[in-house]
Amino acid sequence: MGIRTLAAVAVGVALSLAVNGDAAAAKLVKYKIVDETSIPKSLTGKPGDAKKGRALAINRKKGNCLACHAMPIPEQPFHGNIGTDLSGAGGRYSEGELRLRLVDSKVVNPDTIMPAFYKNTGFHRVLKKFKGKTILSAQEVEDIIAYVKTLK
Ligand code: HEC
Structure with a gap:
């Protein structure tokens, strides 16, 4: 060349x-919230990958779920306790309920401190490099749902 x-x-x-x-x-991706509790349809139409989802949940720059939640991930030393223990969350919540929680937790609880992982508007004082971006991609949301669904 x-x-x-x-x-x-x-x-x-x-x-x-x-x-x-x-x-x-x-x-x-456009999505529909049903009964203010659930996004029943997959954001991507592709099944999530639970193994990737677990890695994303640990990743401090992605899901960072461990900052606030305890999870059955023994190799990681520090688990938060601001949120609930997510062991068993896959049995307590439907896939659609988990999806809404991850996409925009404030729909479920306007006062929550849990970040909206798939939202890019309505924030205040956003750093320039994060403007217009979501924390997770649509497929990453699906991967984390697949992982949380394994926690029974
Ligand atoms: C900054 C803290 C924070 C982070 C990060 C966070 N959450 Fe949460 N989450 C919470 C809190 C607090 C609640 C309790 C309910 C509420 O505030 O609405 C919650 C509730 C939940 C619930 C409902 C569980 C229940 O028992 O009510 C699920 C499921 C959940 N989070 C999953 C996740 C996943 C998966 C991640 C990572 C992708 C994550 N959260 C990241 C703070 C957080």
Whole structure:
């Protein structure tokens, strides 16, 4: 590949990254809340991957569920106790109820401190680099649901 082609490829990649970033920021998957308690339909139509979901729940920059919840994840030393213990949460909640909790917990409890993981509007004082972004992608939400559903 000549230097010119390389440069063109580099520019192409940079451009498509920027465009994808904006598209992802502006457009969330549309979803429907039923009975103010549940989003019954998958955000992506693809089944979640429980193994990835577990990793996302631990990841401090993603789910970070352990900051507030105890979970059956013994290899991680510090578990929060601001939220409920999620052991057994897969039996207590339907998939749709978990989905709404993760997408926008404030619909269930307006006073909650649990972050809305799939929301990009209505926040105050958002850091520039997070503007228009969600904490989790739609598929990451589905992966975490799949994981929490295994906690019975
Ligand atoms: C900043 C703290 C915080 C983080 C981070 C957090 N939660 Fe929560 N969560 C809470 C609190 C507090 C509640 C209790 C109910 C409420 O406030 O509405 C809760 C409630 C829940 C519930 C309902 C359980 C019940 O017994 O009522 C589920 C399920 C849940 N969280 C899952 C998660 C998952 C999965 C993650 C990670 C992706 C997560 N939470 C991250 C604070 C948090």
